[in-house]
Amino acid sequence: MEILAAVSRAIAVPMQLERIQLAEPQDDEVLVRLVATGICHTDMAMRDHKIYPIPHPAVFGHEGGGVVERVGRSVTTVKPGDHVVLSFGFCGHCVACDDHHPSYCTHFDNFNFHGTKGDGSTPLSQDGKPISFFQAQSSFATHTVCNERHVVSVPKDVPLDLLCPLGCAVQTGAGGVINSLDMKFGQSIAVFGTGSVGLSALMAAKMIGASEIIAIDRNPERLALARELGATATIDTRSEPLVATVRRIVPGGVDLTFETTANMALLKQATQVLARRGTCGFVGGIPAGTEVTLDVEWMMTGGRTFRGIILGDSDPKSFLPKMARAIANGSFPIDKIITRYPFERINDAIHDSETGKSIKAVLEFAA
The missing domain is CATH 3.40.50.720 (NAD(P)-binding Rossmann-like Domain)
Structure with missing residues (x-):
């Protein structure tokens, strides 16, 4: 399907909103329509190859929150209409993952920092050419496809612009x-x-x-x-x-x-x-x-x-719902650190994040 994404094409160059292609979800994957996504300094560090040289062009973003639109045949933990936050990638079967410490997954870098889903493929492309996928979600886009492992169901009565930072800043x-x-x-x-x-x-x-x-x-x-x-x-x-x-x-x-x-x-x-x-x-x-x-x-x-x-030694499936409840009951007042921007102002949001004007910039997508 065609989606709108903020594409990064070079180091330290502003991102461009472009129409690109998103592959259909596979059996163990979920199609999510993004409602809000946070901006993290790691996004810019990766864009600028300060940590890992993820190939350009790429779509960054790793604090997504949205609504499930479609699920693959083997998906059991979420269904269409569910509100979800997106988290980091992990294999689900190494020693660390089996011990409920997926942030120390043996294959963590492959799933998050090599520009693919962990299997060498990317669901993103433009004119038949691949676009790098980031941290199992690439949520600087209107839609994304994620493995079921990396999707966490959250209450529908808590706004997703408050919950999306759970994916990185809060769980860290x-x-x-x-x-x-x-x-x-x-x-x-x-x-x-x-x-x-x-x-x-x-x-x-x-x-x-x-x-x-x-x-x-x-x-x-x-x-x-x-x-x-x-x-x-x-x-x-x-x-x-x-x-x-x-x-x-x-x-x-x-x-x-x-x-x-x-x-x-x-x-x-x-x-x-x-x-x-x-x-x-x-x-x-x-x-x-x-x-x-x-x-x-x-x-x-x-x-x-x-x-x-x-990532706070977090097991997202169990930890993030607890933090969602803390946000809902007011004991974790995250709204006090959030500044909201429409998706088309992503470069303004990045500038304000880098200069310290915004503590946690959150992009909002038109319905």
């Missing part, structure tokens, strides 16, 4: 706190960076009942929003010494740190403010070969942990 930030760091009521946390992932982590910490939530950034407007969302303290790194200020707020150090900026100097400091037996978790599009130097004696004698996190 909130999942990082809830699943990866296993935060407990009464623990303390310092969140480094107050973008959509960091603020999702902060809202999750507030939801759990953290005793101290310290938000760290260099943007005063973001820090003010962090306080509104539940931060008990904020640190502006332009004017305050980070490590000394955290230790003044929590003399023994914080139980958990969550680093979202991919800045190695900040990542090191995220370990320096940990309490004994504390854990530093970190996320972000960090290029291969990047190194950070840690004080081994500090980490070892304090029993401190340093761990990477992919």
Whole structure:
């Protein structure tokens, strides 16, 4: 079928809305009409080959939310008319997938970052020439075809423009706190960076009942929003010494740190403010070969942990519906970080995301 998609044709070049072809869903696939999709910095990093050189032309987008229009013969978990959010790709049968940790799938890169569905094919084309498919959904388009594994049913009474960020930002930030760091009521946390992932982590910490939530950034407007969302303290790194200020707020150090900026100097400091037996978790599009130097004696004698996190250790089929309910009941006020744009203004939305004008830009598709 013919669809309208935002096609990326070169590094750092604005995307173009073009008519392209979408293949019919196979037996285990679902045709989804997009209603809303979030913009993530990973989309631009992939467009610009900063992490993986996905071949151009490509259609990016990996925070889609929409309505099921048609399903393949073997699909059992969703039906036409269902509201769904789209998540990352995974094989479903490796050791990690069997252990309900699909974000560490052995074949994760093949399913998400090689421009195909994981089998070497793409459902996207134009004039008979293939267009790269991204992160199992390519949701910068009016329609997409996804494997049933990567589609999660959500309540129809919650707007999809609120739910689409579940696909990446929310499950990375909130999942990082809830699943990866296993935060407990009464623990303390310092969140480094107050973008959509960091603020999702902060809202999750507030939801759990953290005793101290310290938000760290260099943007005063973001820090003010962090306080509104539940931060008990904020640190502006332009004017305050980070490590000394955290230790003044929590003399023994914080139980958990969550680093979202991919800045190695900040990542090191995220370990320096940990309490004994504390854990530093970190996320972000960090290029291969990047190194950070840690004080081994500090980490070892304090029993401190340093761990990477992919997509919040989330099993989307079980975790995303829980977060959808938290959004529905108001305990996870994601609307406060969303700015909406019509699909045709995708390049404005990308610009505002890259410059920090928007925290979580969400594209809306005409009905």
